[in-house]
Amino acid sequence: MTRAFLAAQYVRDLPLTDEGQQLIYDTKLQGFGLRVGTTRKAYFxxxxxxxxxxxxxxxxxxxxxxxxxRKLAKKAMAEMADNIDRNADRKRARKEAIPLAQASEAFFRARELRPKTRYDYERVLQRHFSDWLDRPLQEITPNDTVVRFDHISVTSGKASASLAVRTFSSIWNFTRHAYADEDGNPILRECPTQRISALKKMHKPVRRQEYVKDFGRFFSALESVQSFDFKIYFELLARTGARRSEISNLRWQDVDLEHQMFVFRDTKNHRDHWLPMSEQVERMFLLLRQRYGEGPYIWGQAPLGDPRKSLASFRNAYGAPLRAHDLRRTFSTLSERLGIPHYSIKHLLNHVTDGDVTGGYIIHDPERLRPEIQRISNEIDALSL
Structure with a gap:
């Protein structure tokens, strides 16, 4: 520790350090000093x-x-004597000034989001909150969020408004707990979107009820589509209950024709999902193997391309706006109708059972599902007659 009388001339003539910093304490005012670094000198x-x-x-x-x-030092030391922490106040002010864009980037770095999930978050931010990205979070009021929610509801629909609120709330709540004081207390106030919930304005989700009721019409419409890939793709969705991305990105290395099994890797719940093949699904894989056996994907050299054109053609022939996810709903509806046990349906659909104590005691064996998935495919054939 170096002590010296910090006169103006002494401070002016003191050279900068070659590396690191040097602290020099004033002999006239206790607690006052000069910090000398490699580029600047500063009082403390x-x-x-x-x-x-x-x-x-x-x-x-x-x-x-x-x-x-010296006057500034006396004032600052008096504040500290009154338990006023100026450094904490400065840190708090900096944290409170975090703009939405910076908060969202910190959120993306901390969360292990799939590329598609991150893309969805970023799309919502750009579409509905682009004018807020440079705005400090603390400046966004509860009334601001209510007005924005109402605007999105009118211009983009109720579902978009609800998604926007959930996205904004996720980023805010993460930031609130990530940026806290030394004792771990959040610096940010509670998320302003809570006012939307308090006013009972959140839209209740309306689940689609569409599913295939007439498989004769379904297969007739499917046959009218020119694309070979789309026919196989849509039928695989109906017979496996898989999500569309799981089928469109399936690779041959994950298809075991010898044992009639296939697996979707790193699925939505971050697990591999094994399924046995029904006889009908096996035949479709053999057709794809015959056509695209040399490619890494079951569709050839790349995942399945954009099916929207073929989907539009199918819908025109089918006479209803059937979606890919409606086939997953159809699969689960048939499963329940056939009396397949609840836990088997959850495993077939790859739904998480972690929160279910009883489900946690049931060891999942994919082979055990073979009779069940065969029954579903047979029922689809019977309903198409």
Missing amino acids: CEGRTGGKKRRVTLGSADQIPIETA
Whole structure:
């Protein structure tokens, strides 16, 4: 520790350090000092706040006269004596000034999001909150979120408004807990979107009820589509209950024709999902193997392309706006109708059972599902007659 009388001439003539920093304490005012670094000199003062030692930077020695620095030091030390932590206040102010864009980037870095999930978050931010990205979170009021929610509801629909609120709330709540004071207390207030819920404005989700009721019409419409790939793709969705991305990205390395099994890797619930093949599904895989056996994907050299054109053709022939996910609903509806046990249906659909104590005691064996998935495929054939 170096002590010296910090006169103006002494401070001006003191050379910068070659590396690191040097602290020089004033012999006239206890707790007041000069920090000398490699590029600048700055005045500081030290004291205790809440039983903890604190060092407060007062300003650059090139800009503040020495007597002014001493006055600032006395004021800062008086504040510390009254348990006012200026450093904590500065940190709090910086954290409170975090803009939405910075908060969202920190959220993306901390969360292990799939590329598609991150894309969806970013799309919502750009579409509905682009004018808020540079705005500090603390400036966004509860009434701001209510007005924005109502606007999105009118211009983009109720589902988009609800998704926007959930996206904004996720980022805000993460930031609230990520940026806290030294004791772990959140600096940000509670998420302002809570006012939307308090006013009972959140739209209740309406689940689609569409599913295939007439498989004769379904297969007739499917046959009218020119695309071979789409025919196989849509029928696989109906016979396996898989999600569309699982089928469109399936690779041959994950298809075991010898044992009539296939697996969807790293699915929505971050698990591999094994399924046995029904006889009908096996025949479709053999057709694809015959056609695209040399490619890494079951569709050839790349995942399945955009099916929207073929889907539109199918819908025109089918006479209803059937979606890919409606086939998953059809699969589960048939499963329940056939009396397949509840836990078997959950495993067939790859739904998480972690929160279910009883489900946690049931060891999942994919082979056990073979009779069940065969029954579903047979029922589809019977309903198409």
